[in-house]
Amino acid sequence: MNPLRFITLLAVSATLHAAEWTDYFEFEKIPMPAGMDSQIGAMQFLEDGRMAVAFHRGEVMFYTPSSRSWSLFASGLHEPLGILPEADGSLLVMQRAELTRLRDVDGDGAADRYETVFDGFGMSGNYHEFAFGPVRDKDGSLFIALNLASNGAPVQREIRGAFSPVGELTREQMTEGGDWKSRSEKAGRMYSRVPWRGWILRLSSDGKQLEPYACGVRSPDGIGFDAKGRLLVTDNQGDWRPTSPLFAVKRGDFLGHPASLIWRKDWDGSDPQKIRPATFAKLYSPAAGLFPYGELANSPTQPVPAPAGAVPADLVGQTLIGEMNQSTLVRVLDDEVGGNFQAGLVPFLDKSPLGIGNHRLAFAPDGSLYIGKTGLSWAGSTAITRVHWNGKPFFSLDGVKATPDGFVLRFSEPVDETKLTDIKLTCHTYPYTARYGSKRFDEQTLKISRAELSNNHCDITLTCGPLKQAYLYQIDLAPLVAESGNTLMGKRASYHVARVPQ
Amino acid sequence: MKFLLLSALLVLAAAAEPDGKLLFTQNCSPCHAPDTKLVGPSLVEITNLYGKNPDGFVHWCTTPGKKRPETIEMPSMAHLGEENLLAIRRYILKISKGVVEKMDTGEDPFATAPTLVARPLVQRIFMPNAGPAAIAVAFDAKTSLCWDAGVCRLRYAWTDGFIDGYPYWRGNGSNLAKIVGKIRYTESVSPFGSKTPVAFHGYDLIGGLPVFRYSAGALEVGESFKALPDGKGIERHFTLTTPPSGPLTLLFPGDSKTSIISDHGTLAKGILTLTPNEARDFTLTLTFR
Numbered sequence: 001m002n003p004l005r006f007i008t009l010l011a012v013s014a015t016l017h018a019a020e021w022t023d024y025f026e027f028e029k030i031p032m033p034a035g036m037d038s039q040i041g042a043m044q045f046l047e048d049g050r051m052a053v054a055f056h057r058g059e060v061m062f063y064t065p066s067s068r069s070w071s072l073f074a075s076g077l078h079e080p081l082g083i084l085p086e087a088d089g090s091l092l093v094m095q096r097a098e099l100t101r102l103r104d105v106d107g108d109g110a111a112d113r114y115e116t117v118f119d120g121f122g123m124s125g126n127y128h129e130f131a132f133g134p135v136r137d138k139d140g141s142l143f144i145a146l147n148l149a150s151n152g153a154p155v156q157r158e159i160r161g162a163f164s165p166v167g168e169l170t171r172e173q174m175t176e177g178g179d180w181k182s183r184s185e186k187a188g189r190m191y192s193r194v195p196w197r198g199w200i201l202r203l204s205s206d207g208k209q210l211e212p213y214a215c216g217v218r219s220p221d222g223i224g225f226d227a228k229g230r231l232l233v234t235d236n237q238g239d240w241r242p243t244s245p246l247f248a249v250k251r252g253d254f255l256g257h258p259a260s261l262i263w264r265k266d267w268d269g270s271d272p273q274k275i276r277p278a279t280f281a282k283l284y285s286p287a288a289g290l291f292p293y294g295e296l297a298n299s300p301t302q303p304v305p306a307p308a309g310a311v312p313a314d315l316v317g318q319t320l321i322g323e324m325n326q327s328t329l330v331r332v333l334d335d336e337v338g339g340n341f342q343a344g345l346v347p348f349l350d351k352s353p354l355g356i357g358n359h360r361l362a363f364a365p366d367g368s369l370y371i372g373k374t375g376l377s378w379a380g381s382t383a384i385t386r387v388h389w390n391g392k393p394f395f396s397l398d399g400v401k402a403t404p405d406g407f408v409l410r411f412s413e414p415v416d417e418t419k420l421t422d423i424k425l426t427c428h429t430y431p432y433t434a435r436y437g438s439k440r441f442d443e444q445t446l447k448i449s450r451a452e453l454s455n456n457h458c459d460i461t462l463t464c465g466p467l468k469q470a471y472l473y474q475i476d477l478a479p480l481v482a483e484s485g486n487t488l489m490g491k492r493a494s495y496h497v498a499r500v501p502q
Numbered sequence: 503m504k505f506l507l508l509s510a511l512l513v514l515a516a517a518a519e520p521d522g523k524l525l526f527t528q529n530c531s532p533c534h535a536p537d538t539k540l541v542g543p544s545l546v547e548i549t550n551l552y553g554k555n556p557d558g559f560v561h562w563c564t565t566p567g568k569k570r571p572e573t574i575e576m577p578s579m580a581h582l583g584e585e586n587l588l589a590i591r592r593y594i595l596k597i598s599k600g601v602v603e604k605m606d607t608g609e610d611p612f613a614t615a616p617t618l619v620a621r622p623l624v625q626r627i628f629m630p631n632a633g634p635a636a637i638a639v640a641f642d643a644k645t646s647l648c649w650d651a652g653v654c655r656l657r658y659a660w661t662d663g664f665i666d667g668y669p670y671w672r673g674n675g676s677n678l679a680k681i682v683g684k685i686r687y688t689e690s691v692s693p694f695g696s697k698t699p700v701a702f703h704g705y706d707l708i709g710g711l712p713v714f715r716y717s718a719g720a721l722e723v724g725e726s727f728k729a730l731p732d733g734k735g736i737e738r739h740f741t742l743t744t745p746p747s748g749p750l751t752l753l754f755p756g757d758s759k760t761s762i763i764s765d766h767g768t769l770a771k772g773i774l775t776l777t778p779n780e781a782r783d784f785t786l787t788l789t790f791r
Contacts (some may be wrong), residue, residue: 078626379532
């Protein structure tokens with residue numbers, strides 16, 4: 001490069017507005033109740049403007065934003081990780097052992113009835129058997145998600161529910177005692193020896209009827225409906241999960257982790273550990289989105305649609321997802337190929353004061369986003385951060401559409417044409433194996449043969465040649481600026497081509 | 503102009519070197535802090551391990567394992583490549599210079615949380631010698647019990663303390679709570695027999711103490727407890743909202759450390775026999791010897 005041109009470029013860069021998230025959002029730490037372990041398991045706003053919050057050690061408290069005050073509603077629950085307010089003022093809470101309805105019968109402001117709504121699933125006593133949800137669909141059905149157990153520990157001597165004989169180790173060998181380490185590998189990295197571990201369960205609105213809805217999840221610490229009514233579930237990188245996925249779950253789906261298959265009615269009793277991955281690959285309903293590990297997100301959490309007033313109008317209805325390990329949230333861009341949801345994932349509030357441990361997301365009536373943090377000895381944090389949009393529009397990637405040979409990107413404002421050639425596109429794929437996580441395979445930098453701006457300068461059509469199925473495309477948009485001089489907020493998109501558009 | 507050009511080139515040269523700080527922030531900082539152990543060891547400890555061993559550092563990061571039983575296995579950082587890993591190591595060495603590690607005292611920082619010191623108290627947590635759906639109940643400073651919602655029965659009672667939940671709460675639940683105090687009574691079987699199917703319906707709190715609701719066969723049962731003064735024992739109250747059609751026999755084999763009496767029916771050789779009317783509502787007194 002001609003040195004003079006380089007210096008000119010430097011000078012031009014200096015005049016650009018290098019925007020920060022703090023130009024658009026206020027970040028505030030919420031004062032937490034004194035003396036308590038403030039790892040947050042669940043949060044939801046009530047219609048009256050209070051927020052119900054469940055804590056690691058089992059408390060459920062109400063936070064009133066106007067007075068910044070807390071009041072205790074219930075306590076003593078076992079690792080509550082989901083909360084759902086009901087019309088009659090009661091709360092549904094998912095704890096390790098059961099879905100519980102908390103009622104304040106005498107009206108003194110604290111729950112006095114802890115009603116078991118559903119406990120028809122197994123517990124081996126293994127620490128990794130967390131329980132998530134509930135969420136309600138428009139017809140009133142409830143959905144919960146149940147973790148697999150981890151071979152970091154055996155099962156307890158006493159369990160709840162039937163013990164499956166399917167597996168290399170017997171019940172006795174799976175049980176605590178002796179040198180677990182020497183036999184743990186044979187348990188499978190994550191295992192499902194009691195009912196419905198690794199399943200998404202659908203319950204009738206009263207919680208009495210169980211429908212095993214979908215299986216194949218590993219550690220689904222994110223379940224929620226998006227603005228279009230799709231049941232979204234995030235899962236965590238690990239065995240059978242080269243990187244963390246986002247699913248739009250449908251009835252009967254197998255979502256990739258084989259351990260739970262043994263509880264399928266039509267399962268022939270064979271041990272999934274002994275079956276070739278290619279067999280499962282045929283059953284697998286592919287992920288709508290993939291979070292590249294170590295780059296976008298390591299351990300994604302709850303999906304929540306952004307309401308009006310919380311974000312610029314064009315982003316309203318888009319799903320935001322929490323992330324434990326990195327200081328970011330993830331914004332979901334909808335695409336559809338052949339009637340199937342495919343997602344472009346974009347960092348949101350990255351490199352901001354957000355911090356890590358972003359476990360639960362709840363939008364307040366005023367459009368503020370409350371982010372509850374936890375760690376449970378993994379990477380994370382504690383307490384609640386409130387994030388509030390100041391109403392200023394920002395330059396963002398608002399939509400992505402896969403084409404047979406590239407992508408159409410939609411931006412919030414006209415894009416500076418001179419930067420188009422600086423967009424970079426790479427793609428890679430992952431193997432589907434029992435291994436814990438995976439490096440990328442067949443990583444390629446793609447040549448963008450054409451980058452065209454639409455008449456209104458808000459859309460860019462990228463042409464790179466035929467898209468490849470089961471590849472994760474990463475579009476690096478860091479160099480882009482708007483015609484206004486604004487820099488882009490969320491500088492890359494990760495798009496999983498589960499299906500190639502025809 | 504020459505000066506500007508030189509600066510610009512320096513900027514370029516610097517940019518070619520991997521940014522150890524950025525790489526550390528993105529890949530390592532969630533689990534590693536300079537002066538304290540988070541998920542993984544502190545940077546001080548990492549410096550002690552690998553301060554003079556860059557190859558060992560790269561080897562560990564690309565093929566990590568688990569060195570400490572209480573922690574999780576570090577995920578592989580092989581995707582970063584050797585050059586970036588060495589840059590991370592240089593950054594770790596730089597920022598941990600002169601830092602002194604703060605040691606974990608092993609004490610529960612939230613032991614005095616108002617919701618944990620309140621009495622009476624109900625706390626669900628993994629308990630020893632019970633199923634995974636156990637419930638711990640503290641009556642007062644003296645007396646506590648463990649009731650198991652998985653099998654719908656009392657498991658044991660103890661005096662002189664409640665539980666230490668920190669082994670569970672400090673992590674992800676891979677350790678059970680510990681009993682604080684002395685076990686005074688252990689119940690070996692459900693009063694309704696081990697073969698009777700049970701279903702747990704939850705509990706009501708009355709004065710902070712639970713009334714457990716469950717069904718045992720065709721019977722709908724309410725079971726609640728009170729502590730006798732000074733840790734002397736417990737009173738155990740049953741209500742059957744659907745009384746049996748004939749005489750009811752219940753199993754209370756007891757244990758050698760406790761005497762049991764009932765205010766209704768006859769209790770002999772560990773079997774309580776009640777008329778349908780008596781079975782509506784009866785109280786047992788368990789006195790610790």
